[in-house]
Amino acid sequence: MRTARVVGLAASGTARDTSYNKIINFPAASNANYISFNPELPALTGLTVCAWKQDKDNGRARYWFSYAVPGNDNELILGDANVSYTKIIKVKWIHVCGAWDSETGNAVISINGKAVNTVVVKKGEALRAGGNLVIGQEQDTVGGGFDSNQAYIGNLYNINMWDRALTQAEIASMFNEGMCGIFFAGLSGSEPIISYADILAKEMHGDVSVVDGECDVVECPPVVECPVVECPVVECPALFCPEKECPVTECPAVTCPEKECPAVKECPVVEEIECPAKEECSLPARDCPGIEPHQPACWKPLEETRFKGGVSIGYIEGDINAAKAVCYASGxxxxxxxAEKKGAVSCQLLTSFGKEKKGKGMTSFVYTC
Incomplete structure (x- = not known):
């Protein structure tokens, strides 16, 4: 079987973006075919590099990821060792990850989610900063010294590098999601230090090109904004804040003196679909109307006074201030x-009033503004 390995980690002396389904093709063994740039990496005490690969070469050991620093052209390289070679493996897509942790020195190569090789290198040391990264070649000098016999031939997809050693469970999760997966499953909050989008944005030399893959592209529906529906106090006199949280999806079931509260329009249902950065459709919180009367100075109590018959437009129970606010707002x-009886207060809303004597066991107050 053909296994991938970390050839050199030598001892020293970031909703879906445009990178989805875009494959980098290296058509031939040529030292003119490569991508080269300075990723401005800091010193690292842990790292992981993962990619999907489809090799198409003549059986030689070839290298697809090379990081070199002054004084060490093999600070980090990833390639293939030719143990045995078959036509099936030659054209098959495989998922490859190389992970390294300084504390243990373990450098682990995983193929299709399973660890296949572990060596100990650079224990207690760090990958040095300020180096040059080349995709598709092995560097014998920083940024150069390429050999066509070591040049990569085939297709590369979704190359990413993290600044820590991913766990075997995280690596297996990425493989299980499949080549056409959109997200890094199980890696929430862990953005790559070098992303595939970063690599695709760099200059491609020679005959290197970007081609479309065979993944199905799922289009996200346009984001639907929910309408904001409010029931103004001026239209609904009995609308005031209860002690519980004010509802945000519908008006209270209250009959207004002149008209009903308008029905709330339902938020359109957005079809559930796996798309990156999907925005949820939700109604914003509604501010509660105040329960304090608008002009406290104008409310004056008239003791032993009751309303005339046929002028009531409703009751408010439990709070005199709330009744004042509703009365003032109604127009x-x-x-x-x-009326207060055994500590309970009940207020009736009036359109006019007249005097009446004090009732037995109950005191009546009329407030007017």
Missing amino acids: TCLAISC
């Missing part, structure tokens, strides 16, 4: 008649 209420 038709001129007074409230509040």
